Structures are given as structure tokens and as C-alpha cells.
Amino acid sequence: MVSEKMKPFMANNSAIRAMFEEGKRMADIYGKENVYDFSLGNPNVPVPQVNEAIRAIIDSEEFNTVHGYMSNAGFEDVRQTIAESLNARFGTNFSQKNLLMTVGAASGLNVILKSILNPGDEVIVFAPYFVEYNGYVRNYDGTVVVVSPDTETFMPKLDEFEKKITAKTKAVIINNPNNPTGVVYGEDTIRALAAVMEKKQKEFGTQIVLISDEPYRELAYGGAEVPFITKYYGNSVVCYSYSKSLSVPGERIGYLVIPDEIDDCDDLINAATIANRVLGCVNAPSLMQKVIKYCIEHEVTVNLEAYEKNRNLLYSALKEYGFTCAKPEGAFYMFVKSPEEDEKRFCETAKKHHVLVVPGSSFACPGYVRIAYCVSYEQIERSLPAFKAIAQEYGLCR
Amino acid sequence: MVSEKMKPFMANNSAIRAMFEEGKRMADIYGKENVYDFSLGNPNVPVPQVNEAIRAIIDSEEFNTVHGYMSNAGFEDVRQTIAESLNARFGTNFSQKNLLMTVGAASGLNVILKSILNPGDEVIVFAPYFVEYNGYVRNYDGTVVVVSPDTETFMPKLDEFEKKITAKTKAVIINNPNNPTGVVYGEDTIRALAAVMEKKQKEFGTQIVLISDEPYRELAYGGAEVPFITKYYGNSVVCYSYSKSLSVPGERIGYLVIPDEIDDCDDLINAATIANRVLGCVNAPSLMQKVIKYCIEHEVTVNLEAYEKNRNLLYSALKEYGFTCAKPEGAFYMFVKSPEEDEKRFCETAKKHHVLVVPGSSFACPGYVRIAYCVSYEQIERSLPAFKAIAQEYGLCR
Numbered sequence: 001m002v003s004e005k006m007k008p009f010m011a012n013n014s015a016i017r018a019m020f021e022e023g024k025r026m027a028d029i030y031g032k033e034n035v036y037d038f039s040l041g042n043p044n045v046p047v048p049q050v051n052e053a054i055r056a057i058i059d060s061e062e063f064n065t066v067h068g069y070m071s072n073a074g075f076e077d078v079r080q081t082i083a084e085s086l087n088a089r090f091g092t093n094f095s096q097k098n099l100l101m102t103v104g105a106a107s108g109l110n111v112i113l114k115s116i117l118n119p120g121d122e123v124i125v126f127a128p129y130f131v132e133y134n135g136y137v138r139n140y141d142g143t144v145v146v147v148s149p150d151t152e153t154f155m156p157k158l159d160e161f162e163k164k165i166t167a168k169t170k171a172v173i174i175n176n177p178n179n180p181t182g183v184v185y186g187e188d189t190i191r192a193l194a195a196v197m198e199k200k201q202k203e204f205g206t207q208i209v210l211i212s213d214e215p216y217r218e219l220a221y222g223g224a225e226v227p228f229i230t231k232y233y234g235n236s237v238v239c240y241s242y243s244k245s246l247s248v249p250g251e252r253i254g255y256l257v258i259p260d261e262i263d264d265c266d267d268l269i270n271a272a273t274i275a276n277r278v279l280g281c282v283n284a285p286s287l288m289q290k291v292i293k294y295c296i297e298h299e300v301t302v303n304l305e306a307y308e309k310n311r312n313l314l315y316s317a318l319k320e321y322g323f324t325c326a327k328p329e330g331a332f333y334m335f336v337k338s339p340e341e342d343e344k345r346f347c348e349t350a351k352k353h354h355v356l357v358v359p360g361s362s363f364a365c366p367g368y369v370r371i372a373y374c375v376s377y378e379q380i381e382r383s384l385p386a387f388k389a390i391a392q393e394y395g396l397c398r
Numbered sequence: 399m400v401s402e403k404m405k406p407f408m409a410n411n412s413a414i415r416a417m418f419e420e421g422k423r424m425a426d427i428y429g430k431e432n433v434y435d436f437s438l439g440n441p442n443v444p445v446p447q448v449n450e451a452i453r454a455i456i457d458s459e460e461f462n463t464v465h466g467y468m469s470n471a472g473f474e475d476v477r478q479t480i481a482e483s484l485n486a487r488f489g490t491n492f493s494q495k496n497l498l499m500t501v502g503a504a505s506g507l508n509v510i511l512k513s514i515l516n517p518g519d520e521v522i523v524f525a526p527y528f529v530e531y532n533g534y535v536r537n538y539d540g541t542v543v544v545v546s547p548d549t550e551t552f553m554p555k556l557d558e559f560e561k562k563i564t565a566k567t568k569a570v571i572i573n574n575p576n577n578p579t580g581v582v583y584g585e586d587t588i589r590a591l592a593a594v595m596e597k598k599q600k601e602f603g604t605q606i607v608l609i610s611d612e613p614y615r616e617l618a619y620g621g622a623e624v625p626f627i628t629k630y631y632g633n634s635v636v637c638y639s640y641s642k643s644l645s646v647p648g649e650r651i652g653y654l655v656i657p658d659e660i661d662d663c664d665d666l667i668n669a670a671t672i673a674n675r676v677l678g679c680v681n682a683p684s685l686m687q688k689v690i691k692y693c694i695e696h697e698v699t700v701n702l703e704a705y706e707k708n709r710n711l712l713y714s715a716l717k718e719y720g721f722t723c724a725k726p727e728g729a730f731y732m733f734v735k736s737p738e739e740d741e742k743r744f745c746e747t748a749k750k751h752h753v754l755v756v757p758g759s760s761f762a763c764p765g766y767v768r769i770a771y772c773v774s775y776e777q778i779e780r781s782l783p784a785f786k787a788i789a790q791e792y793g794l795c796r
Contacts, residue, residue: 250684286648
């Protein structure tokens, strides 16, 4: 009954999602407070202004406008508000036509990949990376080409990148700030990456789209700057989600930016708008679109301090217990070296202590585990004895 | 820049959506009250209980539960509530595992088609039909096979249907009540359809899935009954949307029912859940899922009287003016015979009178036009002189 194309997905179903389901199962058995689930990027910090926005909108606007159809690209006023906000923040020059509201970033990635990929086209990613990208690329019969990880810095290996670009390379996906490592690609990195791509575009006479997946854009600590890629490279597309910045991952709201500078801009915008419809989304959820406008107008920002506090507590504890980990500059993940080579076994050991983390092999980077610290501060506090016990079991501390 | 697969979509972009955009443009020029836009199935009848539900949920439930991630299939309690409601209404025996919450019916159709179609598989539809199905099927490299319309009754031509089933037929899509004709396939029709499919499954040793797209299920007038297909045919999937019954098409909320009776049920449910994630939806919008549960528990039903009143007014007026049209039993569409052979020219004539209707060729049934009467009663009243003037222009009345 099941299609051939779906079968590999079923054989390699998301380890992250499996862990999430396992966490729910364990919480039922041991009590929620006794399971330390660090598996999923499901933000724990409420953003009460979202609910204020919802109340204000349904109290003041007409029912059928709030909940009805609009253009497939989204409400014009919402898109214009986002465009102007980006322009003010990044010195760009977007208008509503460059914005396409999407059902979160995952759908945005599907929309842009459907719009540009022909069968056999190659899409380059940098390990470690969010492996759902594999599925998104395979949906359109593309092939993922992985650049191996630089486990010293977790920055893109540009030499290997340059060698892996071929005449078939249609897109490159970066994720900045990065899931799972928490590193931020700074301006120098983006410039160097863009230079390689420009050179290769000329060499092959091709168009290579740089897709920046940026749900964590606002989650950068200590003043780390996240460059806005359309300023560095013409054939750029930005894929954004409000899941993390407004703590609404269940609501599925985000956007694509397709800048004027991209080749065949109008055609591509048109194709992406149709792809959004034909993939079945039709449009991004309407009330949530209006919530975004309200939140921009009311200058609602992410509660960065909460995540930074979590990061600081967990990072210093893990260091103290003898774990090896680079201090993350962004997002809400820590990518910790497994004390044994097979990090899946390490995950099993952690699970015995009721600590749920995701194996690095789920990010094409075995030997590491990802810890999502978008949980309550109290959960981190409560989990520390368990992390210490794990470290003791591996002889990392006494 | 644009992929080869997207190009035909761009060449044949939705005439319905084009008309909707044209309606907005004309409203800007002539004033909203002077443009009679019957192009889109965008319900005009508010369902205030939806807003009550939203208020109740955000006032009483935890922020991160309401707006956070849940299982990709949707909240268990929401799915269980829907399952029990279906069981009570239709004597079925579903539980939450048979329900998959989707980003509307369009996404539900994509999810099930991705789950079952291999390249070259055939999907049978009955003209006139919602032509977006073409796109959904092409997304997974399937081929649409059209059974020609019976313009007397607009019921499925079962002889032709039987002849068009081949060893490659993987699915049949019906839409009941029907867009664009407004007819309802009754129990006899469904039984006959199922019998043909059973026979052909045996003949070819294949599995043929009957997909019933049912956003208009609750919109049936004068006691017309819409059979629940899983009771008549094992390999059935129901695709539902709340867009029309709760007037929330912008919110993108619906579900798939995958019954225990279907072959490889557990695998198919698993595949569909993964497809929902990998296509980028991840999950159906979370707040809206909870709204559905609230509305079921509070027995919120569609305002059928409003649509029936619209239907009666428009139908009697069009008949009086000399137009030819079967009285619709369901949905909120009328499928009217064009007074000239080329119905696209008729649509242009209507547009001169500020009346926007959609050509039947957009439903694989030229010679007819679709009128969506899910507008305000006042719009229909205001539009009648325009319809009369059009009829006079064609000499249908004096």
C-alpha cells in the first residue's frame, strides 16, 4: 500500500521525534518532573504577547477577514510590515512582493526546493545538519551532498565545499545560528562562502541558490551578529520561522524572503506562491499571520535572557562534570562530545538516568549528542545530579 | 531558475485564484459593494463560537501546550474527540490512531497521495472536479484519469469508470457533496462505485484507494444524506476540512481518517504521519486543533439555514431569468449552463456586469460556470439586477 518513496523515510524515521515520543511515554511512567527531556526544540518560555495579539485581533477584526482565505502568498499588510521591519533592521530594501508567508520554515524549505529542484540536482549541506533536510530534498528527487564536519570549530569547511560543488549543484542550505551546534556563522564566513559560490556559478555557468534557514536568528548571545545573506549573495533565499522567537512551533508560521537580486525573481516568486498552494498548504494560517503583524508593531522580542541563563547553567555544569563542548553562541542547543565512541550507546546510558538527548548521527555527526536547553530553568537544575551521575559512570568526574 | 515540474503549473495557474485576485482589483476600483464576486469558496457566514473557543483556550491552558509541538499526527485528545464524534454520527468504530490532523483538506490529500502513489500510478476523478487535484497528483508523479461528465445528473458515469480502471489505478478521488455541481452522491451511488472498485481490485489483484474529499459534508440541504464511505469500501480514506463548516478556510485545519479496514493500515498511518512531517507541515496548527475539540464538545454546527437561504434566492432568480441549472443539494456552489458554448466568453460578459464566476473548463467541464454562493445574502440581492441584465444580453429573458 505504501509508496516506494515513503519506505526509506519509514525505515529511518526521525530519531528526534522518536525520542520525543519516548519522553512522553517515560513521563507517564515516572512523572513529568522526573524525566529530563532535552530532545526537542520545543520552546518552554511563554510569550504572553502572542495571546494578547490573538485577543486584540479577534475582538476588533471581522470574523471572515481573520479566518478567511487571502492571497496564497499571505496578507499584503502582514508581508509589508515584515518587509519594513527587515529593512529597518538590516538595511535591506524589501517590499511585500518579496515576502511569502509559509506554514513554518519546514514548509518554506519545501516550497523553495519544489520551486527550483529538478531530479538529480544536488543540494549541499554542512554536517552536522538538521537531517529533515534529506527528506525535503528527496521530496523533489534531489540529492543531498554533505560537507564533513569541522569538529574543532563547527564552521563550514570551505575547501571541501568548493570541491563538492558541481554543475549539478542547485542549492546550498545553511542554518544560522546553527542547529545542532549553536555556532553562529559571522560575516567573514558568509563572505567567504558567497565568494566560493560566485566563483563556481561563473565556472559552471549555473545558478546556485543559497538558502539560509533561520528560525534561530534572534537567538544569538553576547552580541553575536547573524549576517543577513541577501546582502552578500544575489541568489539568496531566507527561510524564517516564528516557532522559536515567539515560542509557537505548533502554530506553523514563518516566511520566505525572495529578494529582487535573485535571478528570474518574478518567476521564482510566482513559482513559490503556486508551490505553497499546490503542496496543499494553500496559505499560512491566517490568524497567526495577523499575530505576527501585531507582534512586530508592538516590538515583541524573544526572551533571550531566559535561554542565556539556561545556557550558562547547563554549560558550566557540564564543563565542571568533565564533558567536552563548545560554548554555544546561538540557538538553544549544545553539541556535546560523547564520552564513548558510539554516541547511541551513550544516549541509552543517559536514558537510564532519565536524561533524553539526541544522537549526533541524527545530524550526520556521530560521536556527539545534541542537548536542547529550551526547557525550564528548573528542569535543568533538577537534571544536574543525573548529568553528574552519567559523568561519574564514564569516569569524567568523581 | 524555476524547476521543470513547476513550469506547467505556472502556465496553467488557477483560474479560480486569478478571478479572486481580479475581484480584489475590481473592488478597489468600483467599490466592494459594486463587485459581485462569486469566484471563491470563501465562506461569508461567521461562526462566533470559534472565537469563543479561542478565548476559552488561551485563557485556561498553558501557553506552551497551546502553541507548542505535539505528535506529528496531532493532539491525542483532539483526535480521540473527533473519532468519537464520527462514531456517534456514523456508527463507525474509530479511535485516535485512525485520525491524522492536517493543514486543511488540500494538505490531507497531498499527504495521502504522497503516502501511496508511485510514479506512473493513475488516479481517477469524475468531471467536473476541482482541478487542483491535478497538481496534487502530479506532485507525486501520478497521472490523472478523467471520467467524462454526465451533464444530465452530474453523477459518476460508472460504465466509463469501470472501463478506465487499469492495473495502474491506485486511487479514485470523489468530492461529496460536490464542488462545483452541488450534487450529493447518495448511498446507492456509493454502493455501486464500491462494487466496481471491489470487482476491479480482484480482477487486477491490486489495491485501489477510494479517497473522499469532504469539506462540504455538513452542507447538505433538505435532509440529503452523505454516506460515510469507510462503511461501504475497505480501502477508503476520508479527507476532511473545517474550512467550510466553521468558516475558517484561512486557518488550514482538517484531518484524514485512515480506517482499520484499509490494507496495511498501521504502515499507512505511519507513512501518512511521516509524510505530514516531511512535506513541511510538521503538524496541523495547534490552537486550531484545540478549537476543533471545543467546537465538537459545544456542538457547534454550520449555519446551514444561511446557505440554504442564499441557494433558494439565487436559484429561483436564475431560473426566472432563464438560466439552466440543476438545483444543488449540497455544498455552496451552483453549476450553471453557459448561454454560449465558450463559457470563458460568458465569464467575460458577466465581468462587464461586475459579476465574477469561474469557467467550467477549470473543472474539466467546459460550457458551464460555477457560482459560489457562500457570500452575504445582501450580495446576492444586490447582484440580481446584474444577473438579469446578463440574461437579457443573451436573450434568455426580457
